[in-house]
Amino acid sequence: MKLIEKPKKTKTGQYATGEEILSKLAAKHPIVKNILEWRGLVKLKNTYIDSLPNEVHDVSGRIHTTYSQTVAATGRLSSNNPNLQNIPIRTERGKQVRKAFVPRDSNYTLLAADYSQIELRLIAEMSGDEEMKESFLRGEDIHKSTAAKVFQVELEEVTREQRSYAKTVNFGIIYGVSAFGLSQQTDLSRSEAKELIETYYETYPTLKSYIAKQVDFARDHGYVETILGRRRYLKNINSRNAIVRSADERNAVNAPVQGSAADIIKIAMIKIHELLIAGSYKSKMLLQVHDELVFDIHHDEMDILKPIIQETMESAYKMSIPLTVDLGQGNNWLEAH
DNA sequence: AATTTCACG
């Protein structure tokens, strides 16, 4: 429609029409917004609303996923047929889909238990950065705390905007942020993004040197490790091709963090499975979604199991800063959050 | 079969 001069093409020469592209074109012509709206609706209808009912098992009357332990390179589980690790939650219509996941009968309630900021806690622990560790030891909101330090204001003075920037940088650090990437994720210019990253590293100097150390280790050994010794091999870490080398450098930082979180929740799952059997509980562990476990809890067992599940997850791996778990319960998966 | 888009952490 000639909405822009140089429309971006995909590698096969098609016009790129992903969400990011269309959002930037939305102001140019009213149909673009309609297309985005349509896409959102079709995604939910085809992938979830029309498909999940076909997955109900003849005998159990329930939906059963399959978890794989040897698919994700970081050691995470993956879920398929159907994937129950990507059930919608972010949009209002998506939330309606999540409501469809309910307890087995009226004697049960769903309990969701999720680790709070597990990846940031892990990078604080693994790097030994005292500044970041102390925020967690004080029980602070880490994004707010980061904002206060980076923007040099009191905790109470942090604005929503400042916290939002800090949150984006905190996550970016785990992914191997670049000034370009941060500028894409925010409304900051590239130079502003660069400055924010520099200030961030001045705030957490030990974190900065840890990241460099991880990359150095990968260059020397060709792999990196999680806290339990799971390795990810990085065959391009010494490549002369800057593209693939940079990708491996980001993975050298990310894989130990994401993979260690996966290690920890697996320990918790094994312990909880064993204690549910040992106690002859009726309640069952149903789902794992990377940093969250979902349980079907019999009403008679709720009071006893809640603290046991929380404690087991929080103590699955001992660190110098706390691992905390948030619990929620409800008559559907949305309410349990 | 490969690509594109988009759902989740």
Added chain:
DNA sequence: ACGTACGTGAAATTA
């Protein structure tokens, strides 16, 4: 100068 944030799976489209 290069291209650019980590990990997945499903559905629809294109080749």
